[in-house]
Amino acid sequence: MAACLIKEPGSTGGRGNPTASRPARKAGHWKGETMYLNPRRTFVRTVAICAILLVSAAQGFALGGKEATAPAKRPTPANPRLRLATTTSTENSGLLAYLLPFFTDDTGYTVDVVAVGTGAALKLGENADADVVLVHARAQEDAFMAAGHGAERRDVMYNDFIIVGPKSDPAGLSHSTSSVDAFARLAAGVAPFISRGDKSGTNTKELDIWKAAKITPNGSWYKEAGQGMEQVLMMADGLQGYTLTDRGTWIAVKDKTSLVISYEGEAGLFNPYGVITVAPSKNPAINAVGAKAFLDWITSKRGQDLIANYKMGGQTLFFPSYKP
Amino acid sequence: MRTAIALLSGGDRETWMTILTSLRFSFWSTLLSVIPGVPLGAGLFLARFRGKRAVVAMLNATMAVPTVVVGLFVYSFISRSGPLGGLNLMFAPAGVILGQTMLAFPLVMAMSYTGLQKLDPRYAETLLTLGAGPWHRIIAIIREGRYIVVQAVLAAFGRVTGEVGVSMMLGGNIRWYTRTMTTTIALDASKGEFERAVSLGIVLLATALAINFMSHLAVRNVR
Numbered sequence: 121m122a123a124c125l126i127k128e129p130g131s132t133g134g135r136g137n138p139t140a141s142r143p144a145r146k147a148g149h150w151k152g153e154t155m156y157l158n159p160r161r162t163f164v165r166t167v168a169i170c171a172i173l174l175v176s177a178a179q180g181f182a183l184g185g186k187e188a189t190a191p192a193k194r195p196t197p198a199n200p201r202l203r204l205a206t207t208t209s210t211e212n213s214g215l216l217a218y219l220l221p222f223f224t225d226d227t228g229y230t231v232d233v234v235a236v237g238t239g240a241a242l243k244l245g246e247n248a249d250a251d252v253v254l255v256h257a258r259a260q261e262d263a264f265m266a267a268g269h270g271a272e273r274r275d276v277m278y279n280d281f282i283i284v285g286p287k288s289d290p291a292g293l294s295h296s297t298s299s300v301d302a303f304a305r306l307a308a309g310v311a312p313f314i315s316r317g318d319k320s321g322t323n324t325k326e327l328d329i330w331k332a333a334k335i336t337p338n339g340s341w342y343k344e345a346g347q348g349m350e351q352v353l354m355m356a357d358g359l360q361g362y363t364l365t366d367r368g369t370w371i372a373v374k375d376k377t378s379l380v381i382s383y384e385g386e387a388g389l390f391n392p393y394g395v396i397t398v399a400p401s402k403n404p405a406i407n408a409v410g411a412k413a414f415l416d417w418i419t420s421k422r423g424q425d426l427i428a429n430y431k432m433g434g435q436t437l438f439f440p441s442y443k444p
Numbered sequence: 445m446r447t448a449i450a451l452l453s454g455g456d457r458e459t460w461m462t463i464l465t466s467l468r469f470s471f472w473s474t475l476l477s478v479i480p481g482v483p484l485g486a487g488l489f490l491a492r493f494r495g496k497r498a499v500v501a502m503l504n505a506t507m508a509v510p511t512v513v514v515g516l517f518v519y520s521f522i523s524r525s526g527p528l529g530g531l532n533l534m535f536a537p538a539g540v541i542l543g544q545t546m547l548a549f550p551l552v553m554a555m556s557y558t559g560l561q562k563l564d565p566r567y568a569e570t571l572l573t574l575g576a577g578p579w580h581r582i583i584a585i586i587r588e589g590r591y592i593v594v595q596a597v598l599a600a601f602g603r604v605t606g607e608v609g610v611s612m613m614l615g616g617n618i619r620w621y622t623r624t625m626t627t628t629i630a631l632d633a634s635k636g637e638f639e640r641a642v643s644l645g646i647v648l649l650a651t652a653l654a655i656n657f658m659s660h661l662a663v664r665n666v667r
Contacts, residue, residue, distance in 0.1 A: 354636045
């Protein structure tokens with residue numbers, strides 16, 4: 121294909137046998153033509169072909185990448201891919217990365233984790249885009265079940281919400297008597313407050329507290345981030361502001377920030393997590409068997425023990441809570 | 445920076461898996477957009493009809509559509525509750541490839557169309573006077589302007605490798621499955637973990653440079 125020039129109008133270039141004519145022609149201009157011959161074109165083609173071959177070779181690699189270490193005696197379910205929609209806290213805290221390899225070894229299911237806020241996770245379940253959800257906003261979970269989107273719901277674990285902020289504590293949260301009082305101090309606006317602003321479980325809790333405090337948060341101090349918990353903690357650190365977080369994510373992330381716990385310990389800040397299988401009747405593509413296997417496994421003694429064993433810096437992040 | 449290079453040279457499995465996943469998605473979406481995009485672009489170049497300018501203007505406009513809009517559009521189709529829900533494309537590699545194809549296709553078509561205009565106009569006229577049929581003319585003009593095809597392929601590859609909206613929205617950033625270079629960078633940067641983000645940034649930069657270099661070589665053939 122080195123011959124590419126219109127030698128005379130009407131010719132279609134080197135269509136017949138391009139390679140045979142290559143040595144005879146050299147790069148050069150043809151007066152009046154818009155194109156000229158260039159041996160580099162062969163080079164371009166070679167590079168392009170090499171690139172394509174390289175990427176094609178990558179196909180096999182990428183496909184076989186993960187299963188290299190799979191144990192031989194793992195069960196093989198009929199539909200081995202399971203999609204879990206969950207909150208950012210279970211992912212950001214590292215819990216799922218710790219837990220799921222055990223689940224895969226025990227049952228043979230590969231779990232695709234889509235980590236979003238609780239609101240979005242339940243929406244994915246409602247649209248049948250997830251097989252099972254692991255979330256933390258009891259009122260939303262109950263509404264989900266009542267609407268018939270879920271097949272079965274179980275308690276899984278809990279921890280608590282805490283308010284974190286700058287060490288200097290400009291809003292004086294250390295003196296607060298309750299979470300409502302703490303939020304009233306925040307509403308004075310002396311320091312920024314970063315809200316998740318994404319209908320997540322944490323965001324739902326935060327809005328509940330504002331409601332209880334009879335405050336409508338607005339003003340330049342109130343910043344709705346619309347991002348995951350870890351991102352919001354990083355933002356709070358950057359802006360030296362306060363935010364509400366679950367303790368699991370906090371323990372996992374705190375070393376990367378200069379923030380400290382500003383308020384904690386109120387019973388009202390309890391943070392329970394639930395697992396819900398999506399109703400199989402919603403869509404035939406739902407992996408109902410796999411979803412049920414996950415629900416059973418995470419509430420089994422093994423699953424619950426593993427949750428209790430997950431620690432960072434000697435601290436337990438989530439406490440198992442399933443009661444048959 | 446040192447850790448970033450160590451991640452690459454040390455063969456960190458997750459980093460390389462991410463790179464390969466990205467390249468795999470880009471490879472397929474480029475292929476799937478070039479196969480219809482180049483002939484359609486050539487066809488548009490050769491065709492003469494009323495409202496051609498409007499079609500070209502629309503084509504150029506679709507090139508500027510943000511990736512997240514393409515993602516949202518495809519999302520509504522491939523969600524299990526959408527019309528193509530039965531195909532199970534959502535949060536799967538095929539879904540990302542579909543979205544990226546939708547992203548690259550207008551680009552390939554528009555680049556083929558505009559690129560062919562740089563050819564000697566007599567070429568198309570000659571084909572016509574020789575009585576070549578429409579298919580023949582399309583094939584001949586693509587052969588003549590194959591450097592344009594190379595450029596379109598490279599541009600499409602660059603666009604899909606660098607995009608984050610479609611991959612994030614349709615792939616769900618699932619570890620070991622649909623996590624690409626760009627979604628990893630978005631995730632890691634937001635978590636404040638910059639080592640891997642930087643190493644992937646280097647790879648993306650190198651990819652972009654290589655594409656630009658090759659595209660430059662292809663363009664040198666035109667005066």
